[in-house]
Amino acid sequence: ICLNLALSMNYKTVFCSFEKPPELHLMQLAQKLTKRPFFKGGEQRMSPEERDHAQAWLKEHFLFMDSRRDGPNDIDGILSTASSAVMRMGCRVLVIDPYNHIKLAHGYRETDAISDMLTSVQQFARDHECHVFFIAHPTKLPPDRRGDKKVVVTGHDIAGSAAWFAKDDIGITAWRHQRDEEPPECHIWKIRWS
Numbered sequence: 001i002c003l004n005l006a007l008s009m010n011y012k013t014v015f016c017s018f019e020k021p022p023e024l025h026l027m028q029l030a031q032k033l034t035k036r037p038f039f040k041g042g043e044q045r046m047s048p049e050e051r052d053h054a055q056a057w058l059k060e061h062f063l064f065m066d067s068r069r070d071g072p073n074d075i076d077g078i079l080s081t082a083s084s085a086v087m088r089m090g091c092r093v094l095v096i097d098p099y100n101h102i103k104l105a106h107g108y109r110e111t112d113a114i115s116d117m118l119t120s121v122q123q124f125a126r127d128h129e130c131h132v133f134f135i136a137h138p139t140k141l142p143p144d145r146r147g148d149k150k151v152v153v154t155g156h157d158i159a160g161s162a163a164w165f166a167k168d169d170i171g172i173t174a175w176r177h178q179r180d181e182e183p184p185e186c187h188i189w190k191i192r193w194s
């Protein structure tokens with residue numbers, strides 16, 4: 001989504017990614033941009049020229065908070081760093097991946113801490129005219145919702161708080177089939193303003 005926004009709208013994105021280092025993000029984005037693999041494989045690998053062009057273009061459109069190198073891990077630190085990216089680079093998108101790595105405020109029930117965090121993020125998005133994407137994995141589904149049938153999870157299935165459903169402006173679930181021959185699907189389960 002962020003690459004398409006960069007290509008079509010010239011949007012710039014700041015990633016706060018706790019599970020993947022910036023180098024891997026850049027490699028994967030370069031593969032999507034050039035439509036060629038970074039490493040040798042079944043298809044012809046991207047050329048050094050394609051790699052260099054992709055790297056320069058990606059550097060203009062993507063910025064990364066590196067959690068391995070003392071990057072922020074609480075919402076205030078993330079939003080402060082993202083605010084600098086908005087002012088310095090003109091970023092229009094913030095991606096937080098995944099939310100469960102964020103240190104929540106102490107002394108609150110989890111549901112209240114998540115609700116407060118989402119309120120802070122909504123205010124940041126309004127103040128900076130930015131889109132904020134939270135990547136949130138679902139809780140373990142109960143036995144009656146598992147099995148062969150496709151189960152599309154919603155904000156109600158994210159651990160910790162019903163606020164994930166209530167406070168979202170837009171809720172999207174990416175669904176990947178067990179077998180790779182079927183294309184992935186995108187399910188929109190909430191749009192606050194149609």
